Structures are given as structure tokens and as C-alpha cells.
Amino acid sequence: MGLLYDLSTKYKTLSIVGMAKNAGKTTAMNFLIEEAMDEGIRLGITSIGRDGESQDLVTGTEKPKIYLDQDTIVTVPTQLYELADAGLEILKKTRYSTPMGDLLICRVADSGYVQIAGPPAAMDTKRVCEEMMQYGCELILIDGAIDRKSIASPETSDAIILSTGAVLSRSMRKVVDETAHIVNLYSIPEMEEGEARTLIEENNFDDKIMLISRDGKVNKLDLATGLGSSRFIDDEIDDDTEYVYIPGAFTNSVIADINLKKLKRVKFILKNPTKIFLSAMDWGLWRKKGFRVNVLKNIEIAAITVNPWAPSGYTFDSDALVAAMQEALPELPIIDVRV
Amino acid sequence: MRMGSNRRLANVKTRRETGLDYIMQSIDLNTPFGKKLLKETKPFYPGEEEELKAELDKVEAMTIFVKENSRLVEEIQQIFMEIKDVSYSIERSASQTLTVVEIYEIKSLLLSMRKLVHLGRQGGQMCIPEEYIPADTTELLDILDPRRDRINTFYIYDEFSETLRNLRGQKREFEIAIRKEQKVKRDEIKKEHGIMLTPKFDIVVAKNKPDFEKVKAIEDLEMVDQDYMTATFQLKANEAIYELMRQMDDLHAKLEEEEEAIRKVLSEDISRYADVLLDNCERMGALDVALGKALYAVHHDCTKPEIADEHVIEIEDGRNLQVEDILRSKGKPYCPVSISLADGVTCITGANMGGKTISLKLSGQVAILTQYGFFVPARKARVGLSNYMQILVGDSQSLERGLSTFGSEMEELKEILDHSVERTLLLIDEIASGTNPVEGLALTKALVEYLMEKPYITLMTTHFETVTETEGVINMQVRGLADVNFTLLNREIQYARRAERINIISKYMDYRLYRVEKQGEVPKDALNIAKMLGISSEIIERAKKYIK
Numbered sequence: 001m002g003l004l005y006d007l008s009t010k011y012k013t014l015s016i017v018g019m020a021k022n023a024g025k026t027t028a029m030n031f032l033i034e035e036a037m038d039e040g041i042r043l044g045i046t047s048i049g050r051d052g053e054s055q056d057l058v059t060g061t062e063k064p065k066i067y068l069d070q071d072t073i074v075t076v077p078t079q080l081y082e083l084a085d086a087g088l089e090i091l092k093k094t095r096y097s098t099p100m101g102d103l104l105i106c107r108v109a110d111s112g113y114v115q116i117a118g119p120p121a122a123m124d125t126k127r128v129c130e131e132m133m134q135y136g137c138e139l140i141l142i143d144g145a146i147d148r149k150s151i152a153s154p155e156t157s158d159a160i161i162l163s164t165g166a167v168l169s170r171s172m173r174k175v176v177d178e179t180a181h182i183v184n185l186y187s188i189p190e191m192e193e194g195e196a197r198t199l200i201e202e203n204n205f206d207d208k209i210m211l212i213s214r215d216g217k218v219n220k221l222d223l224a225t226g227l228g229s230s231r232f233i234d235d236e237i238d239d240d241t242e243y244v245y246i247p248g249a250f251t252n253s254v255i256a257d258i259n260l261k262k263l264k265r266v267k268f269i270l271k272n273p274t275k276i277f278l279s280a281m282d283w284g285l286w287r288k289k290g291f292r293v294n295v296l297k298n299i300e301i302a303a304i305t306v307n308p309w310a311p312s313g314y315t316f317d318s319d320a321l322v323a324a325m326q327e328a329l330p331e332l333p334i335i336d337v338r339v
Numbered sequence: 340m341r342m343g344s345n346r347r348l349a350n351v352k353t354r355r356e357t358g359l360d361y362i363m364q365s366i367d368l369n370t371p372f373g374k375k376l377l378k379e380t381k382p383f384y385p386g387e388e389e390e391l392k393a394e395l396d397k398v399e400a401m402t403i404f405v406k407e408n409s410r411l412v413e414e415i416q417q418i419f420m421e422i423k424d425v426s427y428s429i430e431r432s433a434s435q436t437l438t439v440v441e442i443y444e445i446k447s448l449l450l451s452m453r454k455l456v457h458l459g460r461q462g463g464q465m466c467i468p469e470e471y472i473p474a475d476t477t478e479l480l481d482i483l484d485p486r487r488d489r490i491n492t493f494y495i496y497d498e499f500s501e502t503l504r505n506l507r508g509q510k511r512e513f514e515i516a517i518r519k520e521q522k523v524k525r526d527e528i529k530k531e532h533g534i535m536l537t538p539k540f541d542i543v544v545a546k547n548k549p550d551f552e553k554v555k556a557i558e559d560l561e562m563v564d565q566d567y568m569t570a571t572f573q574l575k576a577n578e579a580i581y582e583l584m585r586q587m588d589d590l591h592a593k594l595e596e597e598e599e600a601i602r603k604v605l606s607e608d609i610s611r612y613a614d615v616l617l618d619n620c621e622r623m624g625a626l627d628v629a630l631g632k633a634l635y636a637v638h639h640d641c642t643k644p645e646i647a648d649e650h651v652i653e654i655e656d657g658r659n660l661q662v663e664d665i666l667r668s669k670g671k672p673y674c675p676v677s678i679s680l681a682d683g684v685t686c687i688t689g690a691n692m693g694g695k696t697i698s699l700k701l702s703g704q705v706a707i708l709t710q711y712g713f714f715v716p717a718r719k720a721r722v723g724l725s726n727y728m729q730i731l732v733g734d735s736q737s738l739e740r741g742l743s744t745f746g747s748e749m750e751e752l753k754e755i756l757d758h759s760v761e762r763t764l765l766l767i768d769e770i771a772s773g774t775n776p777v778e779g780l781a782l783t784k785a786l787v788e789y790l791m792e793k794p795y796i797t798l799m800t801t802h803f804e805t806v807t808e809t810e811g812v813i814n815m816q817v818r819g820l821a822d823v824n825f826t827l828l829n830r831e832i833q834y835a836r837r838a839e840r841i842n843i844i845s846k847y848m849d850y851r852l853y854r855v856e857k858q859g860e861v862p863k864d865a866l867n868i869a870k871m872l873g874i875s876s877e878i879i880e881r882a883k884k885y886i887k
Contacts, residue, residue, distance in 0.1 A: 081439065081440055107492075
């Protein structure tokens, strides 16, 4: 069985997320849609915000419309409905409105090209997906955030497909390293169920840094921001502290001034991996120093797509790129979307 | 007095201050038609008593209906929530071709109407009144739903025309033919050269691979794109494919034409039913408003006012709904107030914080709600209709306009007196309190004397107690703190935090109004309250000296 079939047995919704602008997100989307057509899987297609314009708004590069097969379920705003080349049966007018009119859920009655768009708020995407599921799709592909920094929340979809490519760097080594770093971050283990996790979840309504001690005491730090907070955290860590929960952005300044002995003793808990803003090198250094971390929710990566071509004109050897990527990430399917 | 459609019972400020706007906004409406209808509601005027009684009877019937059919009401509201305003599209259908989305929305509306008709016909002991049930539009629905599956979806279905079906059939055949032709080529290439093309019939090859020269040499492939590393090859179209593609283009044009023609016919069909559709929208709007009004009355414990021929306002245990909602949200009870007004001047006097202004607004609220055909927040009410109503009460807006309190008051007073006609209701809140007491009192007294002679109901709150001495003026007094055990109150105040004190005073306050027959018994609660709120006794004692 094909790749899409495998994915559809594991996940209901997949976001396609680019490592950077022009990492080949739309190309990946088209590739997956074609695969689904070949494998006969009924797809749902939506997007975070508007997408599928014929021109990429940021860089002006060409961005193809998406060709959809019959019976695909797709979200289209009213004003783009009439522009669609495909025949679309309107199934429902949703209550989500976009700058291009109210969002419609349609069934492709006659295959053709469609410019897709989704609800502008990422948190509505989940609800739209649930509505689409009712019309019988087996797998929903969400055209996700343009780069990984803008992933709103890992809860939007069951897993992501990470699009990476030559656009990241002229050095292939660097492309592979950065991608592997992100994959490593995203798959940081989730904090195990238990008393401490419950304590964090119950006290986490106001997004404050919390220290949890072995005997279940919660110490909330009243800081306006986590940035530059390492001195205060250092002050508060005592012999009994077991976990340090950081709800916001996790940067160097959050741990820089923590005494190394204390650092080794505690475990840091983050909301999710998108909160981490550390370079691959810094990350490695801290890990060597004994820094331990868990997240409340990690992000599952279903596959990696690579694009050996960069819009600024250079190209990598496709086979070499796939091979290097596969070596770095042996667990994941690596797909070259251009071949 | 302005008559005809321009006639105005009360100005914007009066509608706001009496709480009419607030109550209208609180009514839960679910359709755009209902919202429009409620906004356009016109009051009933003297001479229209019978029409008003009929309207109130309808509201009464509806309150019974909603009480006994809560399930059905819920189902109706469910249908209403899905309704969108498509009246513009319906009107547009007369002269223009509607878009697919517009036709879809009209089909959705037809399905909602159909559900309502079904609910209406379900027939228990209590049915939806006939006047609210939409007329049958199955014929039009059948046109827009050629498959008769009654599902809320729409597409230019093949069933709309034989031509469309044939064209689409041909298009699919061509697509398959083209793909078939391409697949044959792909298989040939695979067999001959061992090169597998993608499902899009292209291939990307790196130039440094030995494959590159091989692929380049294949006759049926052409290079469509390349950079220094890779090249993209695509299957060349042969004559047969070109011919099919040319025919496809023709087909596309024909298809577009046919779909447009179908939309035109459907638009004309819709246009033929435009009157019925628009009338149905109005009916649904009317039902929405009727349900909303009835539910509001039930939830807020409102009753049907009795309509009197003479100009009176009699309220038994009335509650100002706006204030009651605030108190309710704080978990506090509302102390109902009774008042009885007729032509002439009635003054409300009494303690500060005694709810004088709220009782003044309550009188206006009951009167204006009645005239707009709503139930009123009282145990019992009897209302004679007015031609004109106005409230004069200080607000922040006049200050924003840069007028002093007194200046804006006088400006408004002039407007009121100019507009007043027979059967007018005037609600005046502490007029002339912002100027020197000597002139203020003189002005108020003169105003009272002037108004006594007019066929108006005037209700006035004032601290100028001698005003009530004017012959014929009825004096209603807030009971206030008169019956309060001050030892108890003081003890509680003593230990309370500053913010709590006002609440404690409100708790002890008796807001009810009593008619005062004898003069000179106005309670002096101002100093008591000032003291309780923490003004130093040094000042209070000095003040007492001056009263003696």
C-alpha cells in the first residue's frame, strides 16, 4: 500500500508545514494530492488562512492552483467559488468568514483546479476539519503555516508533514542539520501522566513560571515575562525542586544564569516544542551540561518532504539530499516532491 | 404635533433612558427578518387602543404557546438560526442572473421554510398560529432540487438539462481519452527505455546522471524546464492529443455557456416566486419577534397591561428591568414599587439613594413598553396611551457637548415644552438642582404651576420640598430609612469596609413610595447617609446646627 494509505490509517488530519518560506510546501501538497488520487483515498483539503493564489504574495514566485479529483472535500470562500475551474457542489456555508467572503465546504463534483482557503483563525481550523469529516473524507490535508515559527498550536492537526529544502541554506549539510534539529525538538518526549503533570495542568491558567517540588508544592513566580528570568528561577530552585515549568518562549536567557548543579537536578517542562528558540548548537551545549526537558504536548512528524530547488537559483543533487536526510532521520519517510 | 409616518412618540434619549432600547436588545431574535421587524416596530397612539389590545392579546396567546411547547419552540429557533438574509438576491433575481452561491442560499431558505411548514402541520393541541406559517413553496424547491433528495447542498446538477449532461459526459470521455493516450505512451517509454514518468507524465533528471543523456534522447519527451543541475522533461503531445485538447477547449466554452443558461432559467424561476418568498420571510420574521417577545415576557415575569381610555399610568409592584438585571447578576433582590399617575403633577421626594430616579424611569418604562405592544414588568398595570413622552434627566452627553448641567437642562426643557401636546407624559429628574437654590426653587415652582394646568402627566423628582405645597400637586415619598433601626445599621456600618458601606445602606433602604397627605414630614436622610459614609461628625454636627 502507498504512503498516503499508511498515513490515513494513523492520522485523520495532517498539516503541511514549511521549514521556511519557499521550502516547497505547495509542491508537497500537490504531490500528496496526486498520491491520494492514485491510491484512491478520499481527501479533504483546507488551509490555515488563505492559500492557493496564483502568485505567492511574499516573494512573487509562481504558486500553482491545486488540482483536485472528484469527491474531494474542500473549503473555498464565496468569492473564489466562481473562479474555480473545478465543478464544486456546495455542501455547507460555514459561519467562518474570510476576507474573500464566507467559507463554503464543497465537494468536487467535476475535477479541476481550485484555489483553496481556510478559516483565518488557526483555532477554527480544527472545527472546520470536524465538519469536513462528517462529509466522509478519510484524510484531511491542511495547508499549514508558511514557516514553522508561526505554527499556532500543535492541536490543530494530528501530525505534521515538514517541508524542507534547499531554500534553507546553500550548504546541504546545514539544511540537513537544521531539519534534524527541528525534528528532534518536535519529538521531545511528553511529560508522563502523574501527580506533577496534573499539578501543572491545574495551575497553568495564568501562564506563569512554576516550580514543582517533590512533595507536590507549587511555587508560582510572579514575573511579567519569562525572558531574562533565569536569575529568579535560580533563586527559587531548592533541594526539593523537581520540575520547572516554563509556559512561554524558551530562550537562552531563561536558563543562562542557572547554577549548573541546580540545572542538572531539575527537569524543565515546556508547553510545546514550538516554544523553543534555541539554535542547534546551543541546544547541543545545554544538553551536554545536563539540561533535561519534557513538553506537555509534542508534535508528531509524519513525513519529511524535501525540495532540492531554491527560488534564488541553486539546486542540490536530489538523491544526495534525500540520502543525507534519511541518514540523519532514519525513522521518517523522506520524500522528494520534485521527482 | 407631527402626524403620519414622521410621528414620534419619544426621542432617542427617552427610549434609551426608559430602558426601551435595552429591553429590545435583550430580546433573543434568530432571524435577520425578525431583527429588522423589531427595529421597525411602531408604537400605538391614542385612538388605536383597540389595535393595541389585539396586539397584546396576541402576545398573551404566544406566552401561553411558548410555555406549553418548549420543545417545539426550540425546534423553531433551531431552524431560525440557520436562516440568512437573502432578500437582496431574491430581488436581484428579477433582473439578473444569480450566482451559484446565491441559488444555494435560496435553496437553503426554501428547505428552512419547508421544515417550518412541517412543524406547523404537526398539530398538537397547540399549533403555530396560521399567520406565521410560510406559504408552501415546494414547487420552487422541486425546481432547485431536481434529485428531490432535500439535502442542503447545491450544484448545477446534470439533471438540470440534457445538454449539460451530454457535454459533461463528453468532457469526461475526452479526459479519459487523453489520459489513455498518454498512458500508452508512458508504458511504451517504460518498456523501451526503462524510464518511469510521474502521474503528471513528466520526469526530473539530474544532469550529472548517466540517465540524463538517455532521457534527452527519447523522442516523445521534451525539455520544459532546466537549471544547471536538473532538467524537467514532459511527454510530448502527439497529433491525436492535440486534437482532443482542441475539442476540450470547445467543450469548456459550451459548458460554461450552458451553466450560465441554467443559472439564468433558475433565476427567472426564483423571480416568479419572489413575492411569495419575501412574504414568507416577513412571516418568519413576525414569528421570530412574537416568540422573542413572549419568551422575554415569560423569563422576566412581565404581565399584560390593561389599556385605559383615560390618560393614566397605574403600576402595582413594578420593577425597572434594567436595574433588576444588574441586581440579579449580583444576586440581590429588587424591591418593587407601586405608583399611580394621572394628568397633573406628581412629585417624588425623599431620601438620597432612595431610588427616586429609578422609579421615575420605571414609570416611563411601563408606559413606553405598553405603547410598543410589549408586556410590562409589574404585577399589574393600567395604562392610558400618550401622544408624546419625554424624559429630562442629566446625562454625560450634554457635558461632552460642553454645556453646563443647567444650560443643557434648560435647552431640553424648552424642546419638551415646545413639543408637548394633549396626553403627554413628562418625566423630569431634579430640575434646576444645578443652580442657586433660590432661583432653582422659584423656577421649579413656576414650572409645576404651569404644568398643573396642562393635560399632561408630569412626574418629577425633586429635593425642593416646598414645591409639593402647590395646590393639587401629589406628593409621593420614598420611605427611605424612616423605619430603620439606626443602632443596628450603625453597628453594621462601623465594622464594614468603605466599599461595603453603600451596599449596606441599600440593604436597609425601603424603596417603596407612599403618598404624603400632610406637609412637612420630609425625612432628613441626607445627613444620616453622609455620616454613615464617613463624613466627619464635625461637619455633620455643624450642618445640623443650620437645620434648626
